[in-house]
Amino acid sequence: MDNSNKKRLHWFFIVSNFFKNHQLLIIFLINAFNIKNMFEFIIMSVVFIGINLLYQVLSYYYTTYEIINSTIIYRYGIFKKTEKTIKFESVQNIDTNVNFIYQLFNIVSLDINLIEGKVSLNPISIKEANHIIFTTNSSNTIEKEYNNNNSITLSLKDLSILAILKSRMLITFFAILALGDDLNDILSKIFKFDIFSYIGSVNPDAFDTVYMIKIAMIIIILLFMISFIVTIIKFYNFRLENKDDQLILKYGLLNKISMVIKKERIQKISIEQGLRFRIFGYSNLKIITYSSDSVEDLSFKNHINLLPIAKNEFVLNFLKNSLHLDVNQYNNKDYVKIPQNAKFLLMRYRIIFFLVMLIFTNILIHYMPAFYDYKTYIYLLANMILFILILISYLMLRHTIKYTASYLAKDKIINIRTHTFSIIKEYIMPEKIGSISIKTNRLLRKRNIGHITLNALGTFSDIHLSYYNIDYFDTVQNYIARKREVNNE
């Protein structure tokens, strides 16, 4: 029964899983509270380590994979044995993750993504991972000559601009809290300005403009420095290779990510422009395949970040030449927009929220004894902050109403939506749409409005058309049915 093609994962599997066995660790910790002396502790530790080690060694022994006739067979389980057979043609994309420790051992975590779920060969050697990627892709590409190869990299300048445009305020705030002293040392060496001694020397009653400007400058510099470091760590050595029918994406310093994306598997292309991106003429290009939720990329969640930053023209050209998507042809079309009578519905939660906030804040200030001395100032300040928040909220609402639109083109469904002040243009292939649903309630129904959802085949690429005219559902339904008939033929 033993087959010579069967291979095991890397031995580091035992080590990494030894520390990931949370259940056993919890049992150990619960029992550790009842330990009376050192001897019992040592016995229990030995038993815990022994059981865990035995379990991991057996798991390692029984976890195998083999490649036979364009099929990957993955087996695992000690008592309950499971065998997964994956045909190469059902593989959506393959990606690898390498963290800092994996780099020391020359190993990777290889994720074979399927329509639903994934098979993770974690960890295996880089050589073996390359072999699997090559074998899987070569069977799909059938000896194609790559004659359209070109690659895109992000320079230090690009990464710096990205760091400025995507500055991480929250991380900076926590970094200042955690590393206050160390940061002060660095800054005092660079700028000859010791912020802590300066704060101590300033008279708090006198408003010092220079002092405020210096503080603001330091925060801005810190913000940029931290954003820059985070961006460099994340997108270090960014490289996007465009081959005939696939894209190869590699980036990362501590956690190296490598992906092979077949172009035909792309479900949705998304061009995102934040407010700062728009001002400087930059865009962020993302794509979603069937199973891109498996990409361990916390900051961008479920999207594959194809081009984190690039000039608008460059993105449009890349889409045209590499993904055969001419975005300009969809401009000035007859887009369907949110109806005018949906404005009130969009506003209703904000109105309730701000009314409650206004009443609550003023009652709080009125009755709080701590505010008695400065009541007038605090009234003014609180209501001014609320007014600014209402203004921002209103501007965001106007932004949403102005830009939200959708269009059913010949070969794509185009959905333009907003998130805060960002504009996101999504291009989804109609053949990738599965089911369609509409929801409405009594309030919305009175105004002939509903929420339409186009459920894509893969996860996280659904299109939500919120607050659209109910009759638009029929239009979308007929469009999808027509496209499916054409594709079937």
Next chain:
Amino acid sequence: MNNIFKTQEYRLDDDVRKIMILADFIGLGILSTITLCVSIFLIIKEYISMKTFFIILSINLSIFIITLLYSLFSSKMYQKYYSYSFTKEAIIITSGIFSKNKDYIPYHIIQNIDVATGPIMRKYNYSNLKLHLIRGYASINYIKNDKIEAIKQSILDNKNQYNLKY
């Protein structure tokens, strides 16, 4: 507007109301019995006073009556508004009492079909048809057992007309 949520070809039978009410009644009955048993145990052991016992009992009874009344109402509304149809290219399900839903499920995304039934449904010869889709699942509820095989076969036949690659 009304056309979008219009009643589809197939509606639920009147028996469905009975099944829903019976299921709710049994569930509530079990819950109330457990509460009653626990309360009696507590009063025997003198953990609670007679007054507290009657408060628990009256709360229990109130919940029972309110839930049963809601069950009578919701089962009627569910039966009234739940309908489905099979078109050439998809299954269409409309439902919802207060908020209306309509689902359009093309045949080609159906992977496999399960027939699921419980003891009460079995007594009345009803089953649910659970459709496993490429992503997630959908369900056609309360179908008569004598019709279910024909419906299942019809869905599979329709599905086989499509040969789409993902």
